[in-house]
Amino acid sequence: MGFSDTLLKHIRRNVTVKVSLLLIPPLLFLAIWFYAPFFIVGLYSFDMINIQREIVFKPSLIHYLRVLSWTGAMKIFLRSLYFAGVTVILCLLIGYPVAYYISFKMKKYKDLFIVLFIIPFWVSFLLRTYAMMSILDERSFLNVLLTSLKLIDSPIRIMYTDTAVILVMVYDYLVMMVLPLYANLEKLDKTLLEAAYTLGASPVKTFLKITLPLSMPGIMAGFLLVFIPAVGEFVIPELVGGPNNYMVGNLIYEFFMGARHWWIGSALSMLFIVFILSLVITYVRKMGERGLAF
Amino acid sequence: MLKIMVSGVLGLAIGGVGGYFSRQSEIDSLRKEIEDLSKQIELQTFKLEPNLNIYNWTYYINRNLVDWWAKENGVSIVYDTFESLDEVVAKLQTGTSGYDLAVVSDSVVQELANMRVLEPIDLKKIPNFKHIPEKFKNPYYDPGNKYSVIYSYGTTGLGWNNQEVAPEVTAWADVFEVDRHLGKYKGKITMHTDSIETFGAALIYLGRDPTSTKDEDLREAVELLKKQKPYLAGYASTEEYMAGLEAGRFLISHAYNGDIAGIIYASDEREIIITKKLEYISYTVPEEGALAWADNFVIPKGAKNIEAAHAFINFILDPVVSAICTMTVKYPFPAGKDYVPEELRKDPVIFTPEELLDKLYWTRPFTPEERAKRAEYWLELMAA
Amino acid sequence: MKGTNLFLKIFTILVFLFLYSPIIVMVVFSFNESKSIGVFTNFSLRWYEKVINNPEVWKALFNSFWVGAVVTIVSLILGLMMAMAVTRYNFSGKSILESLILIPVIIPEIAEALSLLIMYIFLNIPLGPVTVIIGHVAFCISYVTIVMRARMAGYDRSIEEAARTLGANEFQTFFKITLPTLYPAILAAGLLAFTLSFDDLIKTLFTTGPGFKTLPLVVWSSAARGGVSPELNSLSSFALSISFLFAVFRLRVERRLER
Numbered sequence: 001m002g003f004s005d006t007l008l009k010h011i012r013r014n015v016t017v018k019v020s021l022l023l024i025p026p027l028l029f030l031a032i033w034f035y036a037p038f039f040i041v042g043l044y045s046f047d048m049i050n051i052q053r054e055i056v057f058k059p060s061l062i063h064y065l066r067v068l069s070w071t072g073a074m075k076i077f078l079r080s081l082y083f084a085g086v087t088v089i090l091c092l093l094i095g096y097p098v099a100y101y102i103s104f105k106m107k108k109y110k111d112l113f114i115v116l117f118i119i120p121f122w123v124s125f126l127l128r129t130y131a132m133m134s135i136l137d138e139r140s141f142l143n144v145l146l147t148s149l150k151l152i153d154s155p156i157r158i159m160y161t162d163t164a165v166i167l168v169m170v171y172d173y174l175v176m177m178v179l180p181l182y183a184n185l186e187k188l189d190k191t192l193l194e195a196a197y198t199l200g201a202s203p204v205k206t207f208l209k210i211t212l213p214l215s216m217p218g219i220m221a222g223f224l225l226v227f228i229p230a231v232g233e234f235v236i237p238e239l240v241g242g243p244n245n246y247m248v249g250n251l252i253y254e255f256f257m258g259a260r261h262w263w264i265g266s267a268l269s270m271l272f273i274v275f276i277l278s279l280v281i282t283y284v285r286k287m288g289e290r291g292l293a294f
Numbered sequence: 295m296l297k298i299m300v301s302g303v304l305g306l307a308i309g310g311v312g313g314y315f316s317r318q319s320e321i322d323s324l325r326k327e328i329e330d331l332s333k334q335i336e337l338q339t340f341k342l343e344p345n346l347n348i349y350n351w352t353y354y355i356n357r358n359l360v361d362w363w364a365k366e367n368g369v370s371i372v373y374d375t376f377e378s379l380d381e382v383v384a385k386l387q388t389g390t391s392g393y394d395l396a397v398v399s400d401s402v403v404q405e406l407a408n409m410r411v412l413e414p415i416d417l418k419k420i421p422n423f424k425h426i427p428e429k430f431k432n433p434y435y436d437p438g439n440k441y442s443v444i445y446s447y448g449t450t451g452l453g454w455n456n457q458e459v460a461p462e463v464t465a466w467a468d469v470f471e472v473d474r475h476l477g478k479y480k481g482k483i484t485m486h487t488d489s490i491e492t493f494g495a496a497l498i499y500l501g502r503d504p505t506s507t508k509d510e511d512l513r514e515a516v517e518l519l520k521k522q523k524p525y526l527a528g529y530a531s532t533e534e535y536m537a538g539l540e541a542g543r544f545l546i547s548h549a550y551n552g553d554i555a556g557i558i559y560a561s562d563e564r565e566i567i568i569t570k571k572l573e574y575i576s577y578t579v580p581e582e583g584a585l586a587w588a589d590n591f592v593i594p595k596g597a598k599n600i601e602a603a604h605a606f607i608n609f610i611l612d613p614v615v616s617a618i619c620t621m622t623v624k625y626p627f628p629a630g631k632d633y634v635p636e637e638l639r640k641d642p643v644i645f646t647p648e649e650l651l652d653k654l655y656w657t658r659p660f661t662p663e664e665r666a667k668r669a670e671y672w673l674e675l676m677a678a
Numbered sequence: 679m680k681g682t683n684l685f686l687k688i689f690t691i692l693v694f695l696f697l698y699s700p701i702i703v704m705v706v707f708s709f710n711e712s713k714s715i716g717v718f719t720n721f722s723l724r725w726y727e728k729v730i731n732n733p734e735v736w737k738a739l740f741n742s743f744w745v746g747a748v749v750t751i752v753s754l755i756l757g758l759m760m761a762m763a764v765t766r767y768n769f770s771g772k773s774i775l776e777s778l779i780l781i782p783v784i785i786p787e788i789a790e791a792l793s794l795l796i797m798y799i800f801l802n803i804p805l806g807p808v809t810v811i812i813g814h815v816a817f818c819i820s821y822v823t824i825v826m827r828a829r830m831a832g833y834d835r836s837i838e839e840a841a842r843t844l845g846a847n848e849f850q851t852f853f854k855i856t857l858p859t860l861y862p863a864i865l866a867a868g869l870l871a872f873t874l875s876f877d878d879l880i881k882t883l884f885t886t887g888p889g890f891k892t893l894p895l896v897v898w899s900s901a902a903r904g905g906v907s908p909e910l911n912s913l914s915s916f917a918l919s920i921s922f923l924f925a926v927f928r929l930r931v932e933r934r935l936e937r
Contacts, residue, residue: 008847008848015767015769016769018767019763019767019769022759022760022762022763023759023760023763023775025755025756025759026756026757026759026760026819026823027760027778029756029815029816029819030778030782030816030819033794033812033813033815033816034781034782034790034816034817036797037790037793037794037796037797038793040793040796040797040800041789041792041793041796044796049800051662053800070670071674072670072673072674072676072677073673075677076673076676076677079677094693097686097689097690097693098689098690098693100686101686101687101689101690102690105683105686105687115929116694117694117697119925120697120698120701122921122922122924122925123701123918123921123922124876124877124879124894124917124921125877125879126877126879126894126897126898126901127897127914127917127918127921128700128701130704130897130901130906130910130914131700131701131703131704131914132700133901133905133906134700134703134704134707134715134906134911135699135700135703135704137715137905137906139714139715139716139906140703140715140716140906141703141706141707141715141716141717141718142703143716144716144717159905160528171696171697171700174693174697203682228784228786229786229787231786232786232787232788232789234787234788234880235879235880235898238902239901239902242528243523243528243529243676244676246673246676246677249786249788251673252788252789252792253788253792254669254673255666255669256792256795256796257380257381257384257792258380258489258665258669259662259665259666259668259669260380260383260384260387260662260665261662261663261665261666261669262662262796263662264666265792266796269789269792269793272786272789273785273786273789276784276785276786277781277784280780280784347888347889349888352903372888372889374888374889377899377902377903385805387799388798388799388802388804388805389802390802390803390804390805391804391805391887391888392804392805392806392887392888393888533903533904533905537904596804
């Protein structure tokens with residue numbers, strides 16, 4: 001009775017203790033199972049672990065220099081940026097009109113429709129990718145339909161090409177662009193638009209000068225939510241990509257699992273992580289705390 | 295008792311009625327042969343620990359046999375499969391894979407043995423070892439069979455459609471030179487996704503050592519492959535090229551012999567009745583040479599059920615069981631050659647002629663550094 | 679003006695078609711009698727029979743569920759603690775903490791999965807369900823924290839203070855007042871964690887042990903190996919119906935809580 005009471009009294013008074021008690025278990029867990037692995041990968045990348053798995057205190061940049069000097073890696077990295085970039089742009093071009101239409105033009109059923117939009121995304125990423133595969137396959141229903149309607153001469157062979165990768169990526173990531181856009185458009189003060197109209201602005205001008213700029217936060221959020229996972233995408237190139245669709249995710253995998261050269265694999269991972277983190281940090285700097293509130 | 299067991303084996307192995315009825319007489323005589331030889335199946339009769347975890351290539355065994363053995367011995371088997379050697383090496387190199395038995399290729403046996411993550415094999419527990427032909431015992435990659443026992447073997451050459459392709463495919467030059475088959479059948483040729491195989495083929499064609507890691511050799515090989523790439527349909531692995539060749543989408547594919555045999559003699563993973571024979575597919579070991587390989591049983595470090603692992607190896611090495619495996623997966627299981635029906639036994643696609651084996655190249659284990667170097671060149675090809 | 683409206687309308691409809699058709703086609707053809715994925719011959723449940731009779735599928739499903747349950751519970755507890763610390767107190771280093779929480783969400787999955795694998799190998803930890811669960815929790819804690827934090831933002835602590843003045847101690851306050859009030863947040867976060875764990879592919883792929891498969895893993899190995907096939911269509915449709923039922927359940931629960 002006595003000891004626990006005094007302990008509790010002490011805890012009550014001391015905020016630091018309270019906070020620590022709350023934070024220690026989760027942080028400890030993350031420290032061991034999330035940050036420590038990256039620490040080890042970091043050690044490998046700086047050549048501080050030898051082949052007998054002992055830690056050696058002689059950091060070296062040789063693996064980084066090797067990876068950076070290797071044009072193949074650079075090409076593959078640029079290729080990933082290209083694919084992710086095209087995906088983001090397509091998601092924006094396709095997603096913005098839809099978000100705009102549902103938000104602005106659908107008065108009665110907008111809630112229903114936004115839910116209807118999200119429903120396909122309740123299905124897991126993998127299953128959606130597979131569903132696309134069954135459409136893109138040569139023998140698919142789509143091909144059969146198009147050939148029987150005489151719209152094409154022979155089945156479209158898209159599988160294992162760039163087009164397939166981009167199509168599937170857009171399909172899988174579209175929702176990540178539409179949701180932030182929709183949220184943003186919803187929060188838009190419609191009275192501003194009314195004001196613009198009464199002042200005589202045309203719809204196009206209103207859109208370009210008011211709506212679009214005000215929806216920038218949504219666009220930026222969507223950009224981030226699509227681009228960042230897309231650059232590191234591994235599953236889609238593996239399933240629907242051909243040999244020309246070798247991307248960063250496959251590259252890192254190849255060195256860890258294929259060549260089993262953990263030092264180079266680690267250097268590649270670290271470089272990639274640094275790249276992603278710098279993108280996010282730039283975003284946060286530009287958007288401030290608001291940008292993270294989604 | 296043994297007769298019942300054997301008929302049980304046969305019943306399970308044959309499974310449902312296949313449909314190749316004209317082969318019924320062969321099946322009947324096979325059944326009789328097996329019954330006559332039933333006394334020669336030596337099954338373990340002592341008690342085994344209940345769990346056995348096996349890790350093998352996909353489609354590389356007759357699953358009915360596995361299930362039957364498991365039931366007979368009261369062992370519950372976890373049978374996992376892998377698609378590429380990377381997976382099995384990644385798992386086994388930890389020394390804590392959790393598997394009791396795995397099937398890995400020759401170079402991997404050396405690599406894992408060097409890493410000391412293999413349990414030694416006690417040949418005394420494998421009396422059926424005697425059924426393996428001398429040639430497959432005591433291999434260069436594991437003298438004295440300390441860590442491995444042969445599972446199956448084969449070559450990697452060219453599978454091709456003999457109806458659509460003319461003239462005959464005979465050499466790597468056919469797929470590397472534009473004025474030969476490469477140009478004529480553009481878009482219908484595939485090379486292997488495994489860099490060891492494709493680099494191997496390129497290096498052999500160039501007259502070099504297929505296991506070379508010298509910059510000059512790899513540079514030449516990559517340039518050759520880059521020139522070839524635009525003419526290819528792609529880089530295909532087993533599933534892809536088997537489906538592609540059968541459907542006619544691919545006319546020439548860089549392939550394992552057993553896979554090609556698997557297309558020619560089609561049957562199910564649990565059946566040995568061959569449902570059809572495709573005459574339009576052929577397999578050639580290119581005249582410049584090719585890579586040969588051997589898959590082996592190994593017992594990974596940390597295996598909990600070493601007894602059962604040995605017992606299972608012994609079971610597979612039984613001649614009849616080996617024969618059934620050969621008939622199911624169309625890869626040769628050396629111990630059972632004599633019991634395989636003549637048509638399959640004499641087929642050079644399945645049982646690579648012994649004289650040929652001596653002239654082929656074998657791969658070797660690479661250090662991480664060598665692998666990284668090859669990976670860089672390979673990825674340069676992929677990035678092109 | 680009318681023209682743009684019409685254009686937008688048609689465009690939106692087309693996008694909806696684009697979104698739904700692959701899934702619908704896949705489900706429809708899973709009921710196809712023939713092996714074809716392009717021509718529908720007859721209605722048949724034969725592929726579903728294969729799926730349902732496959733013990734591997736049920737084992738994987740069972741694994742996905744219990745792993746999901748464990749991951750949800752553990753990440754809820756740890757995430758709740760973290761969320762409480764962050765919303766209730768101000769302390770130095772808080773912004774660093776907030777970034778630390780966010781990082782697991784941003785890191786590319788494949789880098790995370792491989793790093794975890796490397797560490798398991800480095801420490802000689804055998805792979806199996808436990809390593810899978812750990813991998814999922816490490817990733818879910820952040821999501822749980824973020825969701826809970828968002829929902830705890832407007833949380834009024836005066837009720838707690840009232841309870842305290844009436845003589846309740848820490849634990850009583852927490853279990854009788856705080857938790858029940860936070861129930862919607864906990865539910866939302868829990869459902870999210872479960873979904874993330876249930877659907878996870880990449881982390882599970884690299885950290886699983888012999889014989890331990892989850893449902894996504896079974897779908898993946900089938901798809902990666904053989905590509906599109908009618909059995910896989912049925913398996914995917916089967917998995918899809920589970921996700922769907924779960925999502926509907928989630929929606930219902932959230933709707934009910936909003937009242």
